[in-house]
Amino acid sequence: MPPFVPPETVDHILSHMQAHRGTLCSCARVCQSWLPIARLHLFSCVSLQSVPAYDSFVRGVLHSSDMRPYLSTVRSVLLCHDIPGELPIREHAHRLFLLEFSGQLPVMDHLSLMNLDWSADIPRCSEPLLLSTFPSLTSLALFACSLPSFSFLRRTLTAIPSLTALYIHEVTWRETEAVGPSTCTWTRPTLANFFFEYSFYTPCTDQLLLWLSQTRSQSSIHNLRFHPGGHMDGSAPYNAHVLSLTERIFLKVIAPHIKYASLTPIVNVAQCTWSNVCKLLVDATRYGTRWADLFGLLRTTPRLRILQIKINSSHVNTRNPPEACIEDHEIKELDSILGQERQKALERAEFLVVVSERDAKALIFAELIERLPTLHGSNVLAMEVEGRNVVDAPSDNRSRGLEDVQSGL
Numbered sequence: 001m002p003p004f005v006p007p008e009t010v011d012h013i014l015s016h017m018q019a020h021r022g023t024l025c026s027c028a029r030v031c032q033s034w035l036p037i038a039r040l041h042l043f044s045c046v047s048l049q050s051v052p053a054y055d056s057f058v059r060g061v062l063h064s065s066d067m068r069p070y071l072s073t074v075r076s077v078l079l080c081h082d083i084p085g086e087l088p089i090r091e092h093a094h095r096l097f098l099l100e101f102s103g104q105l106p107v108m109d110h111l112s113l114m115n116l117d118w119s120a121d122i123p124r125c126s127e128p129l130l131l132s133t134f135p136s137l138t139s140l141a142l143f144a145c146s147l148p149s150f151s152f153l154r155r156t157l158t159a160i161p162s163l164t165a166l167y168i169h170e171v172t173w174r175e176t177e178a179v180g181p182s183t184c185t186w187t188r189p190t191l192a193n194f195f196f197e198y199s200f201y202t203p204c205t206d207q208l209l210l211w212l213s214q215t216r217s218q219s220s221i222h223n224l225r226f227h228p229g230g231h232m233d234g235s236a237p238y239n240a241h242v243l244s245l246t247e248r249i250f251l252k253v254i255a256p257h258i259k260y261a262s263l264t265p266i267v268n269v270a271q272c273t274w275s276n277v278c279k280l281l282v283d284a285t286r287y288g289t290r291w292a293d294l295f296g297l298l299r300t301t302p303r304l305r306i307l308q309i310k311i312n313s314s315h316v317n318t319r320n321p322p323e324a325c326i327e328d329h330e331i332k333e334l335d336s337i338l339g340q341e342r343q344k345a346l347e348r349a350e351f352l353v354v355v356s357e358r359d360a361k362a363l364i365f366a367e368l369i370e371r372l373p374t375l376h377g378s379n380v381l382a383m384e385v386e387g388r389n390v391v392d393a394p395s396d397n398r399s400r401g402l403e404d405v406q407s408g409l
Helices: 006-014 023-031 032-044 053-060 068-073 090-098 127-133 149-157 204-212 245-256 291-298 329-339 362-369 373-377 397-407
Strands: 045-049 076-080 111-114 139-143 165-169 194-199 221-227 262-263 281-284 308-311 350-358 381-388
Touching: 006 032, 023 032, 023 221, 032 068, 045 053, 045 281, 053 068, 053 090, 053 221, 076 149, 149 204, 194 204, 204 245, 221 397, 281 291, 291 329, 329 362, 362 373, 362 381
Parallel strands: 045 076, 076 111, 111 139, 139 165, 165 194, 194 221, 221 262, 262 281, 281 308, 308 350, 350 381
Antiparallel strands: none
């Protein structure tokens, strides 16, 4: 009897290959019995990063009677325009997607739109309503998209009946309208996860935050990633982000309902009440380490169980010799704040240290222990390191953002 591998075993093995599309393609060609399950996993996540790729997918799958049934297995779609210099008429593939695939993706629950431009040719006001034809869509990611107006974005978000996760990164639109106080609460969207990240402050985002604070999302968001862009005023040190009035209003409204938060230690953030936060990730590498703002934030989190602080080590090639393993001597104050009675729920305080090849990791942790004796004595202190070259390379924020949307904090 020839060797035989049970189909359920093959299915289990191939289910771990979803991140290795080349391997899945090879499996589909090796054995005819592997073809259906390999295709199932290949179609679970569709990435169309150019107009030719989109045209090929439409021609080979949507218009094929043999392949079209696999559209019913697609769970995630990425639409991206990554080829510069194409004819403008060819850049409308993302708009054709909403029309051509309307009603064809019954289980798609995540849609990512990246580097797309809707502003060049103003679309019909009914175009965003096509998103309502994807009944399982719960997660939407918009990265570096240019929209014609805030109304277009609002119609997009309200058209998706089951939207619970929204990721906004560097999305812009024309500032042609003002959002005033509403006399009623919008029923959509009702978000559970909201990810908001910008490199530079833009007033148009105030429209989005003010409107969201008037929807049911004001009390439904429990997972927040909030990293607004640089917005300076004369009262804050250089590199410190100062919340705009609208950003402060938005955070003040939603903060009491947040359970999982990823924040930048920014001016004014401690003025909100974060009483229900049980897991907090603080990225202190974005605008410099503002320990005073972090300390104020921690004083408002009595239920905090897991604290993660991302910091830079001081062993970078611009300092020779380095004065200390970790930047900012104020870190000692963290020990007394987290050791107080109000933080008795704390189970883990973890430092995510960005290090270079020249850093002595053991020495860094030894200094943490020396500066944080109370936390170390309580067995809650931990450290993880994140590698960095001596000369930092630009990070791929786009891919990081997608991972955040799909996996949470």
